[in-house]
Amino acid sequence: MDAPRLPFPRASVLEISPWYTGLADRSALVRVRTPAGDPAWLVTRYAEAKQLWADPLLGRSHPSPEQASRVSDAGVMAGPLNEFDTEQAHHAIFRRLLTPAFSARRMNDLATLITTLVRESIEEMTGGAEHGTADLQRHVSMPLPVFVICRLLGVPFADRYYFKDLSARLATLAGEDPGIAYAELREYVGRIAEAKRTDPGEDLISDLVAAQQEYPGYLTGEQLTGIVAGLLFAGHETTLNAISYGTLALLSNPAAKQRLIAHPETVDEVVEEILRLNASGGIGILRYAHADIEVGEQLIRRGEAVILYSALVDRDPRAYPDAERFAPSKRASTHLGFGHGGYFCIGASLARLELRGVFGQLFRRLPTLTLAAAPEELTPRDERLTGGIERLPVSW
Numbered sequence: 001m002d003a004p005r006l007p008f009p010r011a012s013v014l015e016i017s018p019w020y021t022g023l024a025d026r027s028a029l030v031r032v033r034t035p036a037g038d039p040a041w042l043v044t045r046y047a048e049a050k051q052l053w054a055d056p057l058l059g060r061s062h063p064s065p066e067q068a069s070r071v072s073d074a075g076v077m078a079g080p081l082n083e084f085d086t087e088q089a090h091h092a093i094f095r096r097l098l099t100p101a102f103s104a105r106r107m108n109d110l111a112t113l114i115t116t117l118v119r120e121s122i123e124e125m126t127g128g129a130e131h132g133t134a135d136l137q138r139h140v141s142m143p144l145p146v147f148v149i150c151r152l153l154g155v156p157f158a159d160r161y162y163f164k165d166l167s168a169r170l171a172t173l174a175g176e177d178p179g180i181a182y183a184e185l186r187e188y189v190g191r192i193a194e195a196k197r198t199d200p201g202e203d204l205i206s207d208l209v210a211a212q213q214e215y216p217g218y219l220t221g222e223q224l225t226g227i228v229a230g231l232l233f234a235g236h237e238t239t240l241n242a243i244s245y246g247t248l249a250l251l252s253n254p255a256a257k258q259r260l261i262a263h264p265e266t267v268d269e270v271v272e273e274i275l276r277l278n279a280s281g282g283i284g285i286l287r288y289a290h291a292d293i294e295v296g297e298q299l300i301r302r303g304e305a306v307i308l309y310s311a312l313v314d315r316d317p318r319a320y321p322d323a324e325r326f327a328p329s330k331r332a333s334t335h336l337g338f339g340h341g342g343y344f345c346i347g348a349s350l351a352r353l354e355l356r357g358v359f360g361q362l363f364r365r366l367p368t369l370t371l372a373a374a375p376e377e378l379t380p381r382d383e384r385l386t387g388g389i390e391r392l393p394v395s396w
């Protein structure tokens, strides 16, 4: 049989494609083709995905990049990244540089800001009206993560709307050439970095400017921009999608919503269940085998592409009973929504804070909140690598 080609069709933005289930029943590793038509292994089950996520023999770079399978012919993250020979060393430096920005102390400082930003964004959405209809994604999911990243980076808070627009321009795969937005980001980050050199703060750009002396060959202005763009890419759309998905999931599951309202102390379980089932779209994370790897009976050969997709493997009935149902409980905290192993999401604690901020307040402030469109009517954002939906109309 011909290997099926991604992306697979799905019925609703709350679900993944039913095609996946059939493949998972067949085998833990299945031959598929990427949207560009290139071969890849799709990992369909939880245990094997966890094993492979942690395997240092899988990387983002490729031993012979010109022969690598690609997801598409254009766009970021569409093929191999970084240099095969230096990937591990550079990745270790990258993690070391970024870790202090996510320390418990800095997260503590951000927690208060997040509570305020969530309150303000809900107030802005309702405009003080007792009843109304609005796009929750535009007013809440979209601004919150980028404003928080501004503070994390040390971008002046007055620039936050400019920064939000720049981030949106960088993320789109259609319309304006993202290269133009990238050049603008480089100039902007350069200016902020200069200012931090003489007037450092408790923020990531100040950390990076201070570290430039330690890694002179590594942290050029170009790399600094790359790190900022990478953070925007990794931390904005992902969190935005999780907020919108979570709202949608709770509004479509009245029992779960009622439980959260009656027992606000269960908000962490709700957040973990959102992260487990988050089906924002996209096709998953691409890796390449740096050596032959055995997974059960199957051999992945050096250079072959592997796709790890948490929305699929976190629905594996071998890992979770009644896996497809949105039912917050203690079980979800083992999910792979933030990946696993050496690439585990650096921003996980921040993302959790933001989701806790939103779902700790949203239904308390707007107990009558409902969807103003059926999930089937919502338009998926297929032109985005990270998927998601165009709008989330709600009424209160």
Ligand code: HEM
Residues within 6 Å of the ligand: 095, 149, 152, 230, 231, 234, 235, 236, 238, 239, 242, 285, 310, 336, 337, 338, 339, 340, 342, 343, 344, 345, 346, 347, 348, 350, 351
């Ligand atoms: C709900 C929101 C989020 C989700 C679902 C998410 C998910 C993930 C996943 C699955 C990975 C692993 C990628 C891989 O294996 O290659 C990852 C990595 C990463 N995430 Fe997140 N993320 C979220 C929020 C954030 C935030 C808020 C930030 C920072 C502001 C962030 C920064 C990063 C970075 C820098 C990496 C790369 C780590 C590395 O290369 O070692 N993420 N994220």
